[in-house]
Amino acid sequence: MxxxxxxxxxxxxxxxxxxxxxxxxxxxxxxxxxxxxxxxxxxxxxxxxxxxxxxxxxxxxxxxxxxxxxxxxxxxxxxxxxxxxxxxxxxxxxxxxxxxxxxxxxxxxxxxxxxxxxxxxxxxxxxxxxxxxxxxxxxxxxxxxxxxxxxxxxxxxxxxxxxxxxxxxxxxxxxxxxxxxxxxxxxxxxxxxxxxxxxxxxxxxxxxxxxxxxxxxxxxGLEFLEADAIRPLLRKRERTSHKGSFGHCLIIAGSTGKTGAAAMAANSAVRSGAGLVTLAVPASLSPILEAKTTEAMTLPLPDGDLGYLVNADQAFIDNALEGKNAVAVGPGLSLHPETVQLVRRLVSTVSLPLVLDADGLNAVAGEPEVLLHKKSPALILTPHPGEMARLAGCSVTDVERGRTTAAREFAEYHGVYVILKGARTIIAAPDGRLAINGSGNPGMASGGMGDVLAGILVALLAQGYEPFTACRIGVFLHGHAADMVAAEMGEIGMAAVDVQERLPYACNQLIQ
The missing domain is CATH 3.40.50.10260 (YjeF N-terminal domain)
Structure with missing residues (x-):
């Protein structure tokens, strides 16, 4: 609409x-x-x-x-x-x-x-x-x-x-x-x-x-996203499909105390239809992530038992990009100075569709001009209002006063896709296209929801969806799954994992 x-x-x-x-x-x-x-x-x-x-x-x-x-x-x-x-x-x-x-x-x-x-x-x-x-x-x-x-x-x-x-x-x-x-x-x-x-x-x-x-x-105008707008965008699967038909995504995530964010991003990518998912994490945390993820593969990155990614991991990540279709960076990464430097270099070197979330956004906020030197053909940012304010160098009040304007102007100037989260999430494309999401509920106001969204988005990009289409499907599907959870168990006490596990059901309901 x-x-x-x-x-x-x-x-x-x-x-x-x-x-x-x-x-x-x-x-x-x-x-x-x-x-x-x-x-x-x-x-x-x-x-x-x-x-x-x-x-x-x-x-x-x-x-x-x-x-x-x-x-x-x-x-x-x-x-x-x-x-x-x-x-x-x-x-x-x-x-x-x-x-x-x-x-x-x-x-x-x-x-x-x-x-x-x-x-x-x-x-x-x-x-x-x-x-x-x-x-x-x-x-x-x-x-x-x-x-x-x-x-x-x-x-x-x-x-x-x-x-x-x-x-x-x-x-x-x-x-x-x-x-x-x-x-x-x-x-x-x-x-x-x-x-x-x-x-x-x-x-x-x-x-x-x-x-x-x-x-x-x-x-x-803006597109208001309802189920009828999303149904035509979803692709049904050919009967002869195999895991290679649906892409391989790489998720770079995790640090001490934040392994849950990495796991939810990876598991949500699996639940959103990616053919293969590789989760790159600090090596000292890899055993924990292997226990938390079953279908996703883990790639241990040398961290010297520090529990966060370091500069030396760049070469390992470069090698891991071979054969991948899309990348997500940020869930639970931490803001250690070496990790921040690594994220900024990845933004300027990764030439695949890229989702930047959570600590990935915070790393860039200190040097937003790095976005102007990106190599990715499709860079998606997923800020909440606080992160948007840090990226744009303004106050949260300024962002909330004009959410559509804030998202559109940042997207156009930096040549990126912006998903400004919140009640009625705004999606802005670098060419000026805008959408407002109509799904979701207050039960989503709990930790980990953004990690689930990051996993959904990278999975859709890996499957070959056009970036703005991936943004619209991803945001609506995320909220629609949460609406299904709310209908079953209410809004209070809803967990991100509940939404993660409803993703296939939500997609199935929409695609019919």
């Missing part, structure tokens, strides 16, 4: 009206009609509706809803949080069509509060206060109206987007309506699917209002 920002949607509307000759009034009428159809599905019969409208086009959509509901036999009260003279354009036309007698203007503080009983007694409240063009924080009478709508009790249908939600980021701009159902037009907006906006949106319904497909197709 394609999602766009509010700014992009405004440009889509402009092109539709100016270049394709579709009247704005027609778009507004179709928008209101779509909302009324959704209300009819939501409510078993006609009843009492309250429309709370603003002065802009979102309010104009609300006026259409009020008029059409009345024509369908509803009792409708419409409250406008503005003065009549503030309303212009297409919204004013639809206000006039509704008629002054059907509207109560509540432009001053406290005025809407006189009608709390009407809000509480409604069968549905229609939020048509503020649309996708909102940029600043909600204050004054609009904030008061949102508070009264949220406190009223009846189901709330939001027109286009819940009032107060930033359509580009999902951020709450001061306060926001908590909708049970949101009816949006032509395309979903980023604010509908990104947190915290997703929690205010309720169920989301996208309706066609007559915007030409060539306009929406040409508009820049």
């Amino acid at each position: 394609k999602v766009v920002t509010g700014t992009t949607m405004q440009e889509i509307d402009r092109r539709t009206i100016e270049e394709f000759g579709v009247p704005g009034l027609a778009l507004m009428e179709n928008a209101g009609t779509g909302c009324v159809a959704a209300i009819t599905e939501l409510c078993d019969s006609t009843g009492r509706a309250v429309v709370v409208a603003g002065k802009g086009n979102n309010g104009g959509d609300g006026f259409v809803v009020a008029r059409l509901l009345r024509e369908n036999g509803w009792q409708v009260a419409t409250f406008v949080i503005a003065r009549k003279e503030e309303i212009g354009g297409d919204a004013r036309v639809n206000l006039e069509r509704l008629g002054d007698g059907a509207v109560t203007f509540c432009s001053e503080p406290g005025m809407l509060g006189h009608y709390v009983a009407a809000l509480r007694e409604a069968d549905v409240i229609v939020d048509a206060l503020l649309g996708t063009g909102l940029r600043s924080e909600v204050t004054g009478v609009y904030a008061e109206a949102i508070s009264l709508v949220n406190a009223a009790g009846p189901p709330v249908l939001a027109v286009d987007i819940p009032s107060g939600i930033d359509a580009a980021t999902g951020k709450v701009l001061g306060t926001a309506v908590r909708a049970d159902l949101t009816v949006t037009f032509a395309l979903a907006k980023c604010g509908h699917v990104m947190y915290p906006g997703v929690t205010f949106t309720g169920s989301l319904k996208v309706v066609d209002i007559g915007i030409p497909g060539e306009v929406t197709d040409a508009a820049p």
Whole structure:
């Protein structure tokens, strides 16, 4: 599903009206009609509706809803949080069509509060206060109206987007309506699917209002990853396949106290379909990893019983790259100075598809310019917000304020793929393509989940998936497996190994 920002949607509307000759009034009428159809599905019969409208086009959509509901036999009260003279354009036309007698203007503080009983007694409240063009924080009478709508009790249908939600980021701009159902037009907006906006949106319904497909197709947007988007990307296996058909990946990982990270990355690569997996680890830890991994092969790297990788391991790794299809570096590696130097050299010398995770990312964060000298044709970084902040030289607050922007700008500048983890993980390609993941749950907030993801990604690269495709499949599959675990045992106490062991089941469910 394609999602766009509010700014992009405004440009889509402009092109539709100016270049394709579709009247704005027609778009507004179709928008209101779509909302009324959704209300009819939501409510078993006609009843009492309250429309709370603003002065802009979102309010104009609300006026259409009020008029059409009345024509369908509803009792409708419409409250406008503005003065009549503030309303212009297409919204004013639809206000006039509704008629002054059907509207109560509540432009001053406290005025809407006189009608709390009407809000509480409604069968549905229609939020048509503020649309996708909102940029600043909600204050004054609009904030008061949102508070009264949220406190009223009846189901709330939001027109286009819940009032107060930033359509580009999902951020709450001061306060926001908590909708049970949101009816949006032509395309979903980023604010509908990104947190915290997703929690205010309720169920989301996208309706066609007559915007030409060539306009929406040409508009820049992000791909929201759902099961239907992933299914066509997964390849079924030929009956004559053998282990050589699905690649050989090398995972460079592990240090004293962090053997679990290395094991989970290797075992997850096996569970994600890699034909062969080799796990390169400090030699002193190899016996431990051989006990923790059965299908994966181990490659002991001389470490002088130090428990971490050293500079001298470069030559051994170079030899190990022969015959491999993809490499992952980082799970549980440690940040010993020699290990850090080794990681940086690997980034500048490995010419295979490469996943850089965990301590691999932290090693590069001290010298991010090494990414500009990479040899890999496809370098995937998997930072959480803290790691992203260290890589980009900014604060975690800066990253979280604009997750999409942070991932896109870093990916484009450094020529890498960025998987910015978190609720609604962002995937950014160096050519500007963007995706937002729709799978996963809070049970994944536990140690080791990133190691599982690293194993999934390197396995997909080894199987020959195009890098952006591997990123999208990997991130969604990771969250989907976790969703299956949550459905079986709940979110609390979910372990990374639980997700690792559900990977084949998740893949099987998606590929059918």
